[in-house]
Each structure stands twice: as structure tokens, then as C-alpha cells.
Amino acid sequence: MSPESQAPGWEWYYIAMYFFVGGTAAGAYFIGSLLEFVGAEKHREISKVAYYVAFPLALLCPIFLIGDLGQPTRFFNLFTTVNWLSPVSFGSWALLIFGGMSFLSFVDNLIADGKLKFAPFSNLYNRIPRKLYAIVGSVAGFFIAGYTGVLLNLTARPFWAATDPLLGTLFIASGASSGAAAIALVMAIRKMASGEAFEQLENFDRLVMFLELLLIVGIVLVAGQFAAPLVSGAYALMFWGGAVLLGVLVPLGLNWYGSRSGMSASTLVLITAILVLLGGALLRISIVQAGNT
Numbered sequence: 001m002s003p004e005s006q007a008p009g010w011e012w013y014y015i016a017m018y019f020f021v022g023g024t025a026a027g028a029y030f031i032g033s034l035l036e037f038v039g040a041e042k043h044r045e046i047s048k049v050a051y052y053v054a055f056p057l058a059l060l061c062p063i064f065l066i067g068d069l070g071q072p073t074r075f076f077n078l079f080t081t082v083n084w085l086s087p088v089s090f091g092s093w094a095l096l097i098f099g100g101m102s103f104l105s106f107v108d109n110l111i112a113d114g115k116l117k118f119a120p121f122s123n124l125y126n127r128i129p130r131k132l133y134a135i136v137g138s139v140a141g142f143f144i145a146g147y148t149g150v151l152l153n154l155t156a157r158p159f160w161a162a163t164d165p166l167l168g169t170l171f172i173a174s175g176a177s178s179g180a181a182a183i184a185l186v187m188a189i190r191k192m193a194s195g196e197a198f199e200q201l202e203n204f205d206r207l208v209m210f211l212e213l214l215l216i217v218g219i220v221l222v223a224g225q226f227a228a229p230l231v232s233g234a235y236a237l238m239f240w241g242g243a244v245l246l247g248v249l250v251p252l253g254l255n256w257y258g259s260r261s262g263m264s265a266s267t268l269v270l271i272t273a274i275l276v277l278l279g280g281a282l283l284r285i286s287i288v289q290a291g292n293t
Contacts, residue, residue, distance in 0.1 A: 016284040018064035019148040020178070022095070023171055024280065025057035026141030027179020029102055031204070033134035042197045046183060048109050049192070053182045054141075055106035058099045065092075091151065094143045101137025105130065145175035152291060158226040160291040163219045167287070170215040173208050174280050180205040181251075181276035188269040205276070206255050209248050216244060216283075229290035239286040247279010 032050025035043040108130050110116035149168030152160040160167065180201055187193045220227045230239045251272045263271075 014064050014068035016288040017281070018061055018068070019171065019284040019288070020281045021057050021064065022061045022148065023145040023175030023284075024178040024182050024277070025054045025061070025102065026098065026145040027175040027177065028057070028182050029054035029098070029105070029141045029179070030138050030176065031179055031183060031201070032105065033131075033138040036131055036134045042195070043200075045192060046187070046197055046201055048113070049183050049186050049190075050179070051102070051105040051109050053179075053186060055099075055102040057182070058095075058102045061095055061099075091144065091147050094140045094147065098137055098140035098144055101133040101140060104133045105137065142172065146172045152287070155291070157291045159223055159229070160287075162223045162226045166215055166219045166222060170212065170219060171284075173212040173215060174283055177205055177208045177212055178277055178280035180208065181273040181280070184269050185273035185277065188266050188273060191266060193266050193269040202255060206252065209252055209276075213244070213248050216248075227290075229293040230286065235286045235290050235293070238282050239290070242282035243279045243286055246275050247282060248276075251275050251279070 028050045032047045032054065035047040035050070107116065146168040149171035150165070153164035153167050155161065184193060184198075184201065184205070187198065192198070220230060223230075229235045254268060254272045254275075
């Protein structure tokens with residue numbers, strides 16, 4: 001492992017945002033799928049919002065990948081063969097599977113809500129349990145959220161390589177947190193952010209943020225000298241001030257003590273969700289840029 005290894009030159013507005021959007025979509029879909037299995041009818045609204053969030057976000061992922069590759073044909077060439085030794089090839093197929101399953105869940109919701117008037121295959125959705133594609137989609141989504149970190153670990157860049165396997169775990173935790181925040185944001189906008197089911201969603205997000213914080217500290221300690229770009233300079237401000245402070249610590253504080261501030265519950269949820277999403281994006285950007293430095 002040499003500190004003079006060549007950087008891949010990934011731009012944050014393509015790769016880091018793909019990591020963020022893909023992780024958020026996967027996190028939201030996992031939450032929706034989890035509620036399909038263990039949730040009661042009171043959780044159904046959260047599950048539906050999760051599926052409505054996941055598929056549009058999944059549609060954005062190929063756009064970022066095509067932007068990074070430069071030509072659409074390079075992206076589509078990834079699906080002409082399957083290279084089991086290539087994380088990029090494997091990840092592309094996982095993205096395709098996840099997109100397909102999230103599409104099925106999305107359409108299933110439209111049919112169930114009566115928003116899709118023309119649904120000639122609606123009986124097919126009734127015959128094939130939604131739990132089946134929820135399982136497949138969750139597995140593919142988890143892979144997408146985690147493999148992005150593993151993909152960085154497999155490079156020769158000192159910071160990314162030194163954080164194996166914590167980086168993939170961090171991206172999974174962050175994806176779950178940002179997925180929950182995306183669901184909460186939509187529910188707050190639609191004035192649905194209340195009730196016992198929503199409190200359980202907040203508790204889940206709080207737990208994941210704690211895990212995320214522990215993993216962040218662990219990564220910096222394990223990386224040692226290679227974490228220098230995250231300790232001082234512009235990326236350090238983005239990482240500690242943006243990803244950690246605004247994206248984790250402040251939302252945790254608002255989650256516990258925000259009700260004492262006099263803000264309405266919907267406003268509190270709205271602000272917290274936006275901060276978590278902003279922190280998730282800054283986390284990916286700072287880690288990608290730190291590895292490129």
C-alpha cells in the first residue's frame with residue numbers, strides 16, 4: 001500500500017452523489033420492506049412512503065454513473081456480461097435488480113392506492129406476494145449501500161484501503177439513516193409525521209445515527225496518518241462540521257430536546273430530516289475527496 005498510488009479522479013458530483021442517492025434509496029426500501037414483514041397495519045403508511053421514495057431515487061443512480069463514465073454506451077456495456085470478479089460489474093447488476101424490485105413495489109402502491117387507473121397486470125401483483133420482491137429488493141439494496149464502501153476499500157488509495165471493512169458498514173448505516181430521513185421528510189411535508197408508528201421510525205433513525213457515529217470515530221482511528229485530509233483543511237470542516245455535527249449530532253439533539261424549543265412537531269421533523277440528508281451527502285463527498293487527495 002503506497003501513498004503515491006494514483007487517484008481514480010472520481011468527481012464528487014458524480015460518484016459521491018451516486019453513493020449518497022443509492023444508499024438513501026436502499027435505506028428507504030429496506031425500511032419499507034421491514035415493515036412489510038414485522039409491521040402492523042399502522043405501519044402501512046410509512047411502508048408506502050418508503051416505496052414511493054425508493055424508486056425515483058433509484059432512477060437517479062444510472063444518471064450519475066453515466067455522467068462519470070462519460071458515455072451512455074459505457075454504462076449499458078456493463079450489462080452485456082457478468083464478471084463475478086469485478087465489483088463494478090457485480091454492483092451494476094445489483095443496481096438493475098434493485099431498480100426492478102423497487103419499481104414493482106412502486107407500481108404495487110399505485111395500484112393499491114387507486115392512483116394507477118390503467119393496470120392490466122394488476123392481478124399479477126395480487127398473485128405474486130409483495131413480500132417476495134421486498135426480500136429480493138432489500139438484499140440488492142443492502143448490497144448497493146455497502147458495496148460502494150467496499151469498492152473504495154479495494155482501491156490502492158491509502159485512506160480507503162486502511163478503513164476496510166468499516167467503510168462499507170458505515171455506508172450501510174448512513175444509507176439506513178438517510179433513508180429514514182427521506183421518508184420522514186416526505187411525511188412531514190404531507191403532514192403525516194405523527195403517531196406511534198412514526199415515533200418508532202425516529203427511534204430507528206436515532207439508533208442508526210449512534211452506530212454511524214461510532215463507525216466514523218473507528219474509521220478515523222483505524223486510518224491513522226492516512227486520515228489526515230479529514231483532520232485538517234477544507235475536507236475536515238466538511239467532515240466534522242457538516243457530516244458529523246450537522247448530520248448526526250444536531251439531529252440527535254433535536255430528536256431528544258427539540259420539543260422543548262417550542263417548534264411544531266412537523267417543523268422539527270422537517271429540519272431534522274434535511275440535516276440528516278445534508279450530512280449523509282457531505283459524508284460521502286468528504287470521504288471520496290479525502291481518498292482522492
